[in-house]
Amino acid sequence: MTKIPTHKMIGVDVGGTFTDIFVLDEASGLAEVAKVPTSRPDQSAGFLSGIGARVDDLATVSVVVHGTTAGTNALLERKGAKIGVITTTGLRDVLEMRRRDRPRTWGLRGDFTPIVDRAQRLEVPERTLADGTIRVPVDLDAVRAAAQQLIDDGCIAVAVLFANAYANPENETLAVAAVRDIWPNAHVSCSSEILPEIREFERFSTTALNAYLQPEVSGYLARLETALKSSGFAGEFLIVQSNGGVMDVDTATRLPVRTALSGPAAGVVAAGYIAQAAGFPDVITGDMGGTSFDVSLIAQGQSMLSQQTAIDFGMVVRSPMIEITTIGAGGGSIAWVDKGGLLNIGPESAGSTPGPVAYGQGNTRPTVTDANVVLGRIDPDNPIGGKLTRLDVDAAKAAIAEHVGIPLGLDALTAAEAILRVANSRMAGALRLVSVERGFDPKRFAFMPFGGGGALHAGAMLHEVGLARAIVPRYPGVTSAMGCVIADMRQDFVQTLNAMLDGIDIAAVTTHMQRHVTDGLAMLDASRTTFQARETSFTLDMAYLGQTHTVSVPLAVTVHDGIVIAPTEAAIGDAFDAAYHATYGRLLAGGVRRVINLRSAVTGKRPRFDLSTLAPKGGSVAAALRGTRQVYFGGQWHETQIYARLALPVGAVISGPAILEQPDTTVLIEPELTGTVDQFGNTLIERKTP
């Protein structure tokens, strides 16, 4: 049998409405995209039909990378498995008590139901102290009895959660071994395996949510893998993690909680890559969906990582993830006038079902998309996505007149412009805030819209925030799928050390580093993907004694042939001083320095593809012109040229007002702006030079 050449890489991003496919042929350098409806409830059907739309023979595919919302949806819809918890005497309620917070600052309403019922949170005698001393050895008979009770209760996954297990995992390790002896499946985990980091609620919550997802996510991935293989696929199947790196299926099955922000993270990875290639390494991305606008900041090509997120109130996941800030201003956000006469956008949203009034699916209150439709910015005869044949402009206009125009004494068109101005102002606010929170001036950033709706608002972001330009990627609707193909393989590790720097046990620190590196490199070896390079990085969470707020201290450590060369205490001290000074502008004279956590990352750099393969080949501005449409800007209708965006050649300069249309995106170039097609097929939107 002759070996079939494998040369295609496929990225698949399954979202709530659409499944996006990005196919890169490494041999020819050609890329193709596809968008198919997401299948419910089993997403694997849409996944496979999407791939099938672009690839005839799966044997020609070397790698499939998946950005998934399976985990996120299971968390948000509370559709994980029935699980049990075995924990330290006195601590069964930690998951329910959280960190003593509340859902909203004002109103004092809302309660919280943890994912594990109290009756399935069982206590066993055991206790480890903060210094790792075992005060009470674990009672393994009690552990076995608890496990049996959980089995009898119908639990299909179990998490062992012991106090201070980050400092000494011995009791947890013994307990988890005893449970594995009798547990009927592989879904047994403990907190020191998942997150050996101080802070019991965050560690317990992450471990419990992981157990909650394990049966569902591992089943889903197994179904996909089986289906791919039965269609002739013999390559590597990888999953995108929240940190923007990929992992293999075995790791994803063990650590499904790391997929919580899989799809959005892939989008940010792609955005960073595109922006850097285009020469703008400082960029703020904005993904406008039906109910939200998701913003992420990339400085010097590096996306920001946050150490934890709350998927919903009280559902905390602690694992490094690309920082994404969400505000409730999406295309489906509802515009309304309050009793004080003030125009508001959201937080209520019509989402994509029933969606905007113009969709004609039952919603009668006007949305941001309705305003875009009424003002001619969206083509009513060719709605994106392909589900609807036509948008109902008159219904949208009537709804805007009734709910916004009449209460404010405005005609429908002015009211529609008002809706957009308020929405744009809120979106611009999100851009400013993510910059200020990180200590950056927002004006130095470019804006990169992706998702279907963002490019309608790019010009407004220039105006509102004072940005120099916006970059609209060539395929903004499939950015996450493209990010799947770009992402490196990355594993993150954490270990709480909790030691004074003065006299720190360097050998112990080095042992932890070595364990992280060895485990990380083993994961890279186990995958069948090729890497251009392997990188290790280490950071320490450090602070002065008495401060709880830590500084992230990057530490330069040599790793030679997989062996960690021990750092010196002095080098750690210097690195802390440098990082602290950069953050606070001064050092504390005589302050006692502490090392709280070690964080290690092992990255396998995957081959990058040349973005210019996405650029248009040939074409002309004249041939791309599709006609004109009346579009309303600044209080009047403008005759506006409409272009088929993908047919515009490299170097084309389109003077606003203009609209560039492609199957899943509408790019608006306002009268005072121009759009230029760069060498990669991106559209750069900038102010007209006077």
Place this chain on the structure above:
Amino acid sequence: MTPDIDPITLAVLAGRMEQIADEMDATLFRAAFNPIIAEAHDASHGLYHAVSGDTLVQGKSGLPIFVGVMSFAVKAVIDKAAENGDLADGDIYIFNDAHLGGTHLSDMRLVRPYYYDGALFCYLASVGHWHDVGGAVPGNYNPAATDAFQEAFILPPVRLAKAGVVQTDIIDILMRNTRLPQSAQGDLNGQLGALDLGVRRMDELLAEYGAATVRTALDALQNSAETLMRAELTALPDGRWTATDYLDNDGITDTPLPITVTLEIAGDTMTLDFEGTAARCAGPVNIALPTAVATAYVAIKHIFPALPANAGVMRPITVKIPQGSLLSAPFPAPVGGYTETILRMIDVIFTAAAGAAPDRVVANAYGTINALSISGTRDNGKPWVMFSFYGGGHGGSRDGDGLNHGNAPISTATIPPMEILEAAYPVMFKQWALRPDSAGVGTHRGGLGAIYEIEVLEGNGAKAFLFGERGRHAPAGVVGGGDAALNVFHYEQDDGWHSPPMASKMVGIQLKKGQSVRLETPGGGGYGPASQRAPAAVARDVAAGLVSAEKADAAYGPAWRKVTQ
């Protein structure tokens, strides 16, 4: 609707100005040295009226109590500047005097006049809780204080900067009066940075829209907020409702201290009259007048959470605080325990408002901050102090049961993790759990309080201090719901367990290695008659062990026993 400004510009400016305050919050949170600001967000920023000091716009992230209290701080500066007679662009006033600015002495307030085109446009202000401001007790929580001088050093409104020139003398005085000068300097720099950012953003905004338009928008937003509040009040029935609740004692003398409110709604106005409240007391549960007025605002905003954070909301509302009461204690009355008193004010406002707006009101939350301090000397000779506030249950509401183990209505601060405390101090938490049967019963029961049992692990032992409340008077249910359990505190001695004579206040009890303290906090009050609670919900609570079978039978009758799970 004000006719002078078009509604589009108004809506845009509303968001822009709120964002300026939000960005000031973010600037300080990022720069602050001390975790009380950086992590617990015990700080606030806003824009204030040039003449009255009224709150025009306030950030969303700051501590709830500051939303109402900051206008008093600004007014104090306006009055002082008028007395000085030389207010200039670039001046920055600083002070912590709680009798002028409300709350307590830990809160350092910076107030800066904002000029545009040479004319005073408004004030910008920044308040943040500093880690230490001198006084008898590190961290400034002194349960035995009988005047303000024992609580902290007191700074009246003085000029930190004159016409843009920072007065380093003032900084020298500040830094010599704190145990943690580096922390204080870091926080001060953060607050100055926040004010600078506010000035830059205001300059940009006024350059874009013009001072007249922005001023008109600010007026219109106040008017809009007032209209919203009047509409809410008009929708409620006219009438008078009175509620009384009690502080256990003032920590000096064991006498209950009544706090009474009469809430009257007449047309589109509301009056909150605290006549009947106890007189000024010796211990630190007094509060200054600004704090009392601000607390009324916090309660109102919890009842009407969608209302904007500006002074227009309070125009239809009259707050009457009787002279000589503990709600308007004059300088130098101690006010360090102000949290307990304002929590009780919120409770009585909720209880009274339940008569007028039963759908809107939430039953009383646990109602005490439970400031527990355990301190001693380590085996290695180093001193240690573990100081934290503890949580309890929220009240039930029309919408559902109360939240288990929430934070206080005046705060958004979270509790430190048990493992962080155990790593830092020689203690072990034997229990960190929900407290069964601690919630008020009702159609929607309250949320549960908590049990924290803490053992001292080292040979030198420790001393325990507690500043709490609700040991004698339980959080109330509303609309027929039941009261929650009392706050209970026990400590272990050689002859067994004891409770302090002042219920939830205790000074300096000595504990030996192996001895423990046990704090059991109240839940929230119940909402609606217990007889209307769904038997399945009762059965679920019993199965989970949140409510005992005996209590379920007594409160809800036997119907739940017939529910098959």
